[in-house]
Amino acid sequence: MYTTESTYSRAITPLINSIKRSRVVALKGTPRLFFLCGANKSEGQISYRRKQVKEFLEQQVFNSHVIIAESFFQDYIKNKDRNGTGKINSLDFEHVLSDISEKIIIIMESESAICELGAFSHANLRNKLVVINNSEYEKSESFINTGPIKAIKDSSGHDKVIWYKMAEMGGTGQDAIAHIFPSLSRVLDHTKSVSEIIHYEELDPADNISTKTVLFVHDLIYLMNEVTYKNLVYLIKDIFGSKDFSKLTDIIAILVSLGYIEYPHTYGLMKSCRESAFFRYTDSDERVKSGLFLNMIRKRARG
Structure with missing residues (x-):
């Protein structure tokens, strides 16, 4: 878990608040x-x-x-x-x-x-x-x-x-x-609102595998710049609580197969292959991204 004053906390708190309050938006529609x-x-x-x-x-x-x-x-x-x-x-x-x-x-x-x-x-x-x-x-x-x-x-x-x-x-x-x-x-043919709202329960990878959960996990990897499987699980638990996230390995396999992420070594770093996320989470997603990246840099320096 995270502490109140940490870089990680400052980055993740607005992200968690947005997800829990169903403020996540697919601006260009869900693929x-x-x-x-x-x-x-x-x-x-x-x-x-x-x-x-x-x-x-x-x-x-x-x-x-x-x-x-x-x-x-x-x-x-x-x-x-x-x-x-x-x-x-x-x-x-x-x-x-x-x-x-x-x-x-x-x-x-x-x-x-x-x-x-x-x-x-x-x-x-x-x-x-x-x-x-x-x-x-x-x-x-x-x-x-x-x-x-x-x-x-x-x-x-x-x-x-x-x-x-x-x-x-x-x-x-x-x-x-x-x-x-x-x-x-x-x-x-179907008509879908461009600014589709994505609800909290639709994003939980413990409950289901769907297009939305797959794209959401991609976005977490994108926001963290690059991440180990272990740290990705930590982030997801901070958002949804301690659950069985065994479906996450299926989602990662799907993301690699779709060409959305790179995962060259089984226990190495995952990284997005895209230049943007699929969903918008906060009014300052780049700040969230920068905070998570800075937190990772600091953790590596301490290591």
């Missing part, structure tokens, strides 16, 4: 995380269709962050395992997707995409799925149509399954996928 599944053109290269959808979302959907699902999965496994928390299988990974994604977009252009549809179409994730499929099979009585796709329609509406005439070229060629962009835009 919208879209996981994009489909085929690969070759190893390390996504298909033409995925490339087109990715570019459309990043250019036309405000605040979007498009994530290639399988690449994120591999990075997440590596980062989670590195932190000594054990390996995770692809089924358990569904919970990670459910916790942090707004939508999971599956382009039905490969056998792997069919498998992903089957894995992700259970009740917990169904409302987050958007499926792009070949109109040639729209009237088919196949298991895909009568099973996962029907479940998505029943749960979320028919507009969450988008049909168009796909060319028969796997992930290697080009076709008219741009025809679905207006439909995709309507599915993803």
Whole structure:
């Protein structure tokens, strides 16, 4: 804990007060995380269709962050395992997707995409799925149509399954996928206040993993300039009290996998890769940042 007169106390007190009084604001809106599944053109290269959808979302959907699902999965496994928390299988990974994604977009252009549809179409994730499929099979009585796709329609509406005439070229060629962009835009459209208020309970990483808790932990790392895992836990306990923060290792793995922070050594220093925080906490966040940084410098000098 901190003392009243310490540099740390002067830096953290306005931060804690703002968080507890629900004065945290996302000035530019909370980033919208879209996981994009489909085929690969070759190893390390996504298909033409995925490339087109990715570019459309990043250019036309405000605040979007498009994530290639399988690449994120591999990075997440590596980062989670590195932190000594054990390996995770692809089924358990569904919970990670459910916790942090707004939508999971599956382009039905490969056998792997069919498998992903089957894995992700259970009740917990169904409302987050958007499926792009070949109109040639729209009237088919196949298991895909009568099973996962029907479940998505029943749960979320028919507009969450988008049909168009796909060319028969796997992930290697080009076709008219741009025809679905207006439909995709309507599915993803929502109006959110730019100055969205983030409440105290939404930020507590002991209670949940969500987009907001992930971005909040990033901001703490950003405000501290660079920080060890141990000192990050101390800061979080000062804000939320002594709780079980075992989910923090998952959040850190997610942040590394998203490219929001660097954590080159398991027990080394974490550092933000961004030039700004996601949320505004006080009227003088730079003063908070400077105070926390000065406190760290003093601690190192005493060490």
